[in-house]
Amino acid sequence: MHTPQISVVVTMFNEEKNVEPLLKEVHEALSQLDYELVLVDDGSTDNTVREIKRLANSKTKLVIFNKNYGQTTALAAGIHHAVGMYIATMDGDLQNDPSDIPMMLNLAITENWDVVAGRRANRKDGFVLRKLPSKIANYVIRHTTKVYLNDYGCSLRVYKAQIAQNLGLYGELHRFIPVLAKQEGATMTEIDVKHHPRIHGDSKYGLSRTFKVMADLILMLFFQKYFQRPIHIFGTLGLFSFAAGVVINIYLLIDKLLGADIWGRPLLLLGFIFLMAGIQLVTTGIVAEIIVRTYFESQDKKTYKVKEVFTGE
Structure with a gap:
């Protein structure tokens, strides 16, 4: 099998009007390189697939999902x-500029x-709905993970293949790819690239993703710091919880010996319920994530089903 110098992976979801200019720009920008273009249709409900098949050439590969994942x-899937x-990875909405790829490569x-x-x-995005949340998220991610990139939201990146293929992408962790790469021991740098306003279609992302980002950040911090030694976090929490319980029980015992009625104090019961529920929910979420990864990786299963792989001529 021929091994091109670079594979450009582009994710597509309802981008039928962007297909033709995207393919044209990619082929023009990479004409001096030995490359392939891997397009992944993520369950589009418009004519994205038909447009790609109509315009695809011999350097184009299309992976079609049977639904939106x-x-x-x-x-x-594209990296696989x-x-x-x-x-190289980039979005299919033409806000990334493929002419930056040769320079990055x-x-x-x-x-x-x-x-x-x-x-x-x-x-080239709106300040309130896009830039401001992005700046806040970048700051939080940068200073909690200690992976100091300025723009976690930019999809345009170039990787060595062995790094990209060992990232372990699940859930919605694409925005944390630099953190995942750092965990693999990758060296990385950041460089200014061009950005264009969206011309066709609507953005698929907005403020509604903020809580998902924060939840994923908690997961990333766990994998970054405690994945190989989870007892350090669970043991510490357990000891603090146990110590607090001992102190409360000693206090209640003394109070009982002094003649007080300690049974059924609402505030104590409510605090205990909230504490235990919080610990159980967080730990259950992390354990479930580990189980999911073990399920897929131990059996070499994929988290998606491919309907068709089409290669242009």
Whole structure:
């Protein structure tokens, strides 16, 4: 099988009007490179698939999902089907500019970076709904994970293939790819890239994802710090919880010996319920995530089903 220098993975969901300009821009920008274009249709309900099949050439590969699985799963499928020595990822809405890819690839090769991440220097999005939440999220992620990138929301990145193929993408962790790469020991740098306003279609993302991002951040911090030593977090919480219980019980015992009636104090019962429920919910979520990963990785299962793989001629 021929191994191109770079595979460009693009996730698509209801982008029929963007297909033709996207393919044109990618092929023009990468004409001097040995490349393949891997498009992943994430269950589009419009004519995205038909447009891609109509315009695809011999460098184009289309992976078609049987339903919508989400951006992270689409990226995982695209990376799985990519065969290049390097893998570039970008969105299909034409806000990323494929003309930046040769420059990023050259930087990765000449300076031997495992990951070259794009940074949208002049972002063409609304401030309140897009830029401000993004700035806050970037700040929080940067300072909690200690992976100091400025723009976690930019999908345009170039990876060495072995790094991209070992990321372990599940759920909605695509925004944390730099953190996942760092856990694999990857070296990375960040560089300014162009950013364009969306011309066709609507954004699939908004403020509603804020709580999902925060939940995923908790999961990432767990995997980053405690995945191989979970007793350090659960043991610490358990000891603090146990110590608090001992102190409360000693206090109640003394109070009882002094003649007080300690049975059924509402505030004590409510506090105990909230404390235990919070610990159980967080730990159950983390344990469930580990079980999901074990299920898929131990049996080499995929988190998606491919309806068809189409290669242009």
